[in-house]
Amino acid sequence: KRPDWQPQLQHEGSSFLTRLQLTSSLEEIFCLVVPVQCPGCGEVLRGGRLQEAPVSLPSPFSNGHKSSCCLLVAPAHDNINREFGGTSDLHTGISNTAGIVYNYTQDGVRRDERGWECCVSIPLVGPDMFHLLAQWDQYLDRFSEGSMWDPVWHKFQEDDHNCFSFCLGFINGVLAAEGRGPLSRDAFTLSFIVPRMKRVSQFMTLYQHIQSHQHYIVDRQDVVSGH
16 A cells, blocks of 8 residues: 655755753853853863764755755745745745746746755655655646646736645645645645744744854753743
8 A cells, every 4th residue: 555645744954053062051052163162151162071062953944956846935036135034925836856946926837947045845745655756747747737827817816826826736736636635725834834934933043143142052941841
């Protein structure tokens, strides 16, 4: 029996933040470069103890053109600062097995070979879904050529016929082909997009603080409790 298909959650992109945990204190230190001395207590960081070795934090961003069969979220073209904030305009697309990103715009469906190098990637196909991987590009081409996405027949609407409508429509089409029920916009957003975007927000807040102050110190008890 072949496995049932549903959007997958997998690992994310490269890392560039470092976390230090000192055995001599109840603090964790986040930084871009490991300091010579602890910014909290002044202790020299010699890295002699394994438990104090720096740990890299994975970035929530990845190169969409190297992320096959994914839903991708990136800043919209008119998002001048390329921000992922809660009030920023975002754009979504679906990558094929070669990393070409299909995305719906006012001019119809684009097939981008570049421009999605920094985005949030949500894998849609598990590594064991061989039957679906073999048909993914065919499904995506066929769906993209539908009249729903032809600007001659249907105009792009910011609220209810947009890039996310295209992506969710494709995902539900694949679900139907696999004999599964559709996902509502709210269900998909809450289950797959909101958790990723919350992590992006937390990561960027931490990164921007470190850029301005060189480090960020947090009580380890707060980390354990999730604060």
